[in-house]
Amino acid sequence: MIEFPPRAEHCPFCSLLCELGDVARPQGDWNVLSCAKRLAGQRQAAELRRASEQHATGERSPTSVGDFVTARDWLQSAERVLVTGRIHSVEVSRRVVEIARSLRGTLDRWDSDVSFDTFKAIQTHGAYMTSLAEARDRSDLLLVIGDDSLLESAPGLPESLSRSGIEDSQGGEQARSASVLLLGAWGETGIARWEQAGFRVTAIASQLETLPRMLSLAVREGERQGATSEVSRLLLEAKYTTVVWSPKDLTVSHRDLWISEMMRWILRRNETDRIGALVWNDFGATFHQVCTWTTGYPARVCFNTEVANYRPSEYSAKRWLERNRRNGSLVLWVDETLGDLPVELARSGVRTIAVGSSGLVAQRHGLESSGQELGGESSSKWLRWIPAGVVGVDYVGSMFRGDQTVLARVHPESKETVSGVGHRESLVDCLGRLVAR
Amino acid sequence: MITILKNVRLVDGISTSARPTTLWILGDVISRKGEQAQGRVEAEYDLAGHVVMAGGIDLHTHIGGGKVNLARMLWAKPSAESEKGSVGEGSKPWLGPLSAPVPGTWETGRRYLQMGYTTCIEPAMLPANARQSHAEMQDTPGLDTGGYVVLGNDRMLLRMIAQGVPQEQINDYVGWMVASSSALAIKVVNAGGIDAFKFNQRKLDVDEYHPQWPLTPRDILRTLSRSAEELGLAHPLHVHCSNLGVPGNIESTLATLDAVEGRPIHITHAQYHCYGSQGPHGFSSAAERLADRVNRSSQITLDVGQVLFGQTITLSADTMHQFANRKLAKPAQGIFQDLECQAGCGALPFRYRESQYVHGLQWTIGLELFLRVQDASRIFLTTDHPNGGPFIGYPHLIRLLMDYDFRMSIFDRLHPEVKRVSTLGSLKREYRLDEIAAMTRLGPARALGLRGRGHLMEGAVADLVVYREDEDREQMFAEPRMVFRRGRLVVRDGEVLGEIPKRVLVSEFARREESLRWGREVGNRKAWVEQYGYTPGVTAVGWDELAEGGAEVERAGWHD
Numbered sequence: 001m002i003e004f005p006p007r008a009e010h011c012p013f014c015s016l017l018c019e020l021g022d023v024a025r026p027q028g029d030w031n032v033l034s035c036a037k038r039l040a041g042q043r044q045a046a047e048l049r050r051a052s053e054q055h056a057t058g059e060r061s062p063t064s065v066g067d068f069v070t071a072r073d074w075l076q077s078a079e080r081v082l083v084t085g086r087i088h089s090v091e092v093s094r095r096v097v098e099i100a101r102s103l104r105g106t107l108d109r110w111d112s113d114v115s116f117d118t119f120k121a122i123q124t125h126g127a128y129m130t131s132l133a134e135a136r137d138r139s140d141l142l143l144v145i146g147d148d149s150l151l152e153s154a155p156g157l158p159e160s161l162s163r164s165g166i167e168d169s170q171g172g173e174q175a176r177s178a179s180v181l182l183l184g185a186w187g188e189t190g191i192a193r194w195e196q197a198g199f200r201v202t203a204i205a206s207q208l209e210t211l212p213r214m215l216s217l218a219v220r221e222g223e224r225q226g227a228t229s230e231v232s233r234l235l236l237e238a239k240y241t242t243v244v245w246s247p248k249d250l251t252v253s254h255r256d257l258w259i260s261e262m263m264r265w266i267l268r269r270n271e272t273d274r275i276g277a278l279v280w281n282d283f284g285a286t287f288h289q290v291c292t293w294t295t296g297y298p299a300r301v302c303f304n305t306e307v308a309n310y311r312p313s314e315y316s317a318k319r320w321l322e323r324n325r326r327n328g329s330l331v332l333w334v335d336e337t338l339g340d341l342p343v344e345l346a347r348s349g350v351r352t353i354a355v356g357s358s359g360l361v362a363q364r365h366g367l368e369s370s371g372q373e374l375g376g377e378s379s380s381k382w383l384r385w386i387p388a389g390v391v392g393v394d395y396v397g398s399m400f401r402g403d404q405t406v407l408a409r410v411h412p413e414s415k416e417t418v419s420g421v422g423h424r425e426s427l428v429d430c431l432g433r434l435v436a437r
Numbered sequence: 438m439i440t441i442l443k444n445v446r447l448v449d450g451i452s453t454s455a456r457p458t459t460l461w462i463l464g465d466v467i468s469r470k471g472e473q474a475q476g477r478v479e480a481e482y483d484l485a486g487h488v489v490m491a492g493g494i495d496l497h498t499h500i501g502g503g504k505v506n507l508a509r510m511l512w513a514k515p516s517a518e519s520e521k522g523s524v525g526e527g528s529k530p531w532l533g534p535l536s537a538p539v540p541g542t543w544e545t546g547r548r549y550l551q552m553g554y555t556t557c558i559e560p561a562m563l564p565a566n567a568r569q570s571h572a573e574m575q576d577t578p579g580l581d582t583g584g585y586v587v588l589g590n591d592r593m594l595l596r597m598i599a600q601g602v603p604q605e606q607i608n609d610y611v612g613w614m615v616a617s618s619s620a621l622a623i624k625v626v627n628a629g630g631i632d633a634f635k636f637n638q639r640k641l642d643v644d645e646y647h648p649q650w651p652l653t654p655r656d657i658l659r660t661l662s663r664s665a666e667e668l669g670l671a672h673p674l675h676v677h678c679s680n681l682g683v684p685g686n687i688e689s690t691l692a693t694l695d696a697v698e699g700r701p702i703h704i705t706h707a708q709y710h711c712y713g714s715q716g717p718h719g720f721s722s723a724a725e726r727l728a729d730r731v732n733r734s735s736q737i738t739l740d741v742g743q744v745l746f747g748q749t750i751t752l753s754a755d756t757m758h759q760f761a762n763r764k765l766a767k768p769a770q771g772i773f774q775d776l777e778c779q780a781g782c783g784a785l786p787f788r789y790r791e792s793q794y795v796h797g798l799q800w801t802i803g804l805e806l807f808l809r810v811q812d813a814s815r816i817f818l819t820t821d822h823p824n825g826g827p828f829i830g831y832p833h834l835i836r837l838l839m840d841y842d843f844r845m846s847i848f849d850r851l852h853p854e855v856k857r858v859s860t861l862g863s864l865k866r867e868y869r870l871d872e873i874a875a876m877t878r879l880g881p882a883r884a885l886g887l888r889g890r891g892h893l894m895e896g897a898v899a900d901l902v903v904y905r906e907d908e909d910r911e912q913m914f915a916e917p918r919m920v921f922r923r924g925r926l927v928v929r930d931g932e933v934l935g936e937i938p939k940r941v942l943v944s945e946f947a948r949r950e951e952s953l954r955w956g957r958e959v960g961n962r963k964a965w966v967e968q969y970g971y972t973p974g975v976t977a978v979g980w981d982e983l984a985e986g987g988a989e990v991e992r993a994g995w996h997d
Binding site: 090094101119122123124125126127128129130131132133134136137138160239240267270273274276289290292293294295296297298306307308309310311312313398400404405406407408409 | 501503505506509510511513514515516530536537539540541542543544565566568569572573576592634635636637760763769770771772773774775776777778968969970971975976982
């Protein structure tokens with residue numbers, strides 16, 4: 001058996017990056033060992049499943065034929081439909097686009113504001129981006145913006161960007177170790193994580209709001225009068241700089257303007273030097289990609305004509321909910337995560353069909369009574385749950401890595417990790433049954 | 438199940454039947470002697486005044502993959518205030534404009550199908566991005582699809598060539614890349630140039646050294662063309678030459694042809710690669726030199742990448758040249774990416790204008806190429822969608838080729854300097870229908886190794902298009918009366934009636950099994966992990982995975 005050192009692999013629980021051991025077996029069969037986050041996610045799924053199975057013996061099982069029929073009736077009689085949720089896999093994204101088209105409904109991902117800030121910023125001037133493997137192989141300076149929260153959503157990022165311990169391609173020397181410049185509000189823990197991954201780290205506490213301007217000035221002044229600061233020196237010496245940030249974790253007042261300014265600087269700098277942005281996106285990136293290729297638009301579309309109508313300000317899920325709290329409205333909530341139904345949705349009292357595990361979570365937390373409290377009437381009047389499996393736990397799905405360049409298959413974890421996890425119906429099949437004529 | 442098409446003229450790329458005849462569809466294939474067939478006649482059509490051709494094949498159209506989706510995202514604009522006025526409404530929406538230069542897959546598939554195209558190939562799949570490309574193509578309704586895998590800037594290959602690794606070992610690597618991407622062929626884009634740009638080199642000529650590796654684009658072209666030949670791929674190396682769009686680039690294009698040392702080669706979007714540097718703005722046509730070369734060698738095929746006036750988006754893996762053209766973008770946007778140690782991409786909105794000297798000359802250069810290359814089955818009709826213009830311009834382009842007066846009516850509107858320097862007016866050739874069939878059906882099918890497509894011979898796949906004969910060839914080709922997919926009527930008078938299961942076209946080359954072993958070998962896996970940070974299987978797309986997605990896999994491998 002030959003073992004490689006731990007390497008980044010794809011995972012549905014940590015932005016598709018986590019530390020895994022990749023083990024070669026003599027027959028050429030390769031297994032992937034799981035990360036802690038993935039294991040925790042699976043255990044949670046198993047626990048929910050057991051709760052669901054216990055509940056299914058009761059009278060008010062969310063999977064009862066009666067409830068399923070009611071859900072279909074609601075769907076068929078709805079005058080206005082919003083298809084939304086937390087959708088993370090290509091397969092489910094495709095299906096919800098199809099469903100929204102067939103229902104002439106509105107389609108958006110829940111909480112898509114961060115993504116739309118990025119789209120808006122890029123559409124203003126453009127962007128120069130790079131990808132994970134490119135940054136890892138080519139970059140001699142990683143300029144990482146934000147704080148420790150970046151490593152909470154993508155815990156494997158430092159190791160994935162490190163070439164520490166890898167032989168150089170030409171002659172067997174140790175590969176150069178890139179410098180990391182941490183800008184923002186990094187704590188000791190975060191700094192230590194980058195150092196442990198083998199980087200030479202410089203951390204400079206800085207105001208994010210003014211960072212694009214500060215970087216621009218550092219380069220300009222450095223070019224005029226020689227490096228006057230550490231930032232200036234590092235930027236001017238670098239042959240290929242990668243600027244890393246996660247839009248979700250940017251604590252700035254106008255995210256779209258900030259990204260636009262940063263991208264402008266990066267584009268300008270590329271006129272003489274080489275630099276790229278490694279934008280680390282959240283799970284919703286997969287849905288936006290699929291929505292873009294199937295409809296031509298990243299989301300926030302309405303299928304009231306043959307070709308999708310795109311209005312980013314009007315067709316956001318939350319805005320739709322605000323404007324459609326009346327009879328005849330229906331939300332088809334599709335969830336590939338283990339999160340709860342959003343409070344805004346529960347409070348709205350709009351008829352909702354929840355497909356996925358969120359219904360199970362809601363059930364576990366007794367949302368039925370909360371529903372009475374929040375919506376002023378029993379949740380049975382406005383909510384139907386149709387449990388389905390979780391991508392990467394119960395069934396195979398395809399998801400984009402955080403930089404949106406590699407679309408990876410995410411397989412259910414191997415049997416030794418969580419024993420007794422059965423294979424529940426996939427969300428795609430479940431949705432298919434729901435809309436079947 | 439039998440369908441009979443009576444009183445129809447057959448145009449099969451070799452000739453046009455002088456008299457109306459009968460064509461039978463038996464199940465999903467064509468028969469020329471169907472009167473002997475047993476079975477129920479499903480439908481019988483009297484098609485007097487019509488011609489029938491095989492379904493169109495576009496062997497170079499950007500319909501799926503990361504850069505295509507970036508272009509869609511970049512272009513996405515809020516729909517018009519009045520929903521009633523949006524695209525898709527009206528009595529004949531299939532004749533209207535696209536909702537965007539690069540529309541979504543649903544619209545792309547339907548519009549191609551409504552135009553009589555049944556097979557489309559994405560020409561630039563990155564190995565790391567092959568799954569996305571296939572996923573997008575699988576979501577493109579109505580069309581059978583395939584893709585070329587982009588090599589020649591992948592650092593693993595560059596390292597192997599630089600280190601003098603034997604060709605046979607390189608072939609195994611290349612074979613793995615083709616097989617694990619479920620590709621149809623190999624494409625090289627600006628050999629070595631995309632990678633050189635990552636090292637801040639802004640230009641790389643065919644015999645110029647890469648800044649990092651001791652090799653030149655000529656070495657890469659020679660190596661990859663040998664791999665394509667020795668692996669037994671039906672389609673030769675599909676080459677986007679160095680110096681795209683640069684005045685005087687005819688020299689590097691001819692050097693590229695020399696670099697493959699007599700092996701078969703396909704030059705793609707050739708219009709962008711045959712420029713001289715004479716003339717009023719240091720920009721002139723060198724179409725005659727390239728056409729002469731093609732006419733003298735049966736080993737060369739071309740697709741043109743014709744420019745059509747109007748708004749579009751240019752997109753390419755050639756980051757070096759896309760970035761260089763950034764300031765020409767209209768509107769002023771642009772998105773670029775360095776990708777995964779394999780290539781890059783760039784997307785720029787662009788508006789081709791009749792009144793602009795360079796754009797006008799590009800228009801004439803493309804047409805010159807079409808008119809100067811004698812064998813219509815070796816030059817293929819493309820706009821390099823969306824680079825030269827969206828694919829819905831094909832009927833217009835066909836009319837330009839078939840109608841000299843129409844061609845000249847547009848030529849007369851161009852910049853005065855264009856009319857002074859261009860020889861287009863002296864080229865009186867008008868394409869015949871069988872030549873159109875050759876360049877849009879038979880030729881591409883042969884070039885790709887698709888045995889059962891592109892012709893009307895016994896046993897061919899019954900992908901058929903029925904056109905009403907019309908002197909206005911643009912009208913005729915824009916609005917087929919009927920489109921059949923594998924024997925089933927799927928479009929009638931523009932209306933899409935249904936779909937059939939998709940097919941993905943993949944290469945079945947001689948050394949495929951050996952190549953698949955490359956990715957399992959421990960040393961290769963180690964090298965791969967060190968390069969990319971993940972194992973080779975992470976990005977590999979198997980035929981079984983394509984089949985799981987609902988597509989049938991069709992193996993291509995016909996050597997004519």
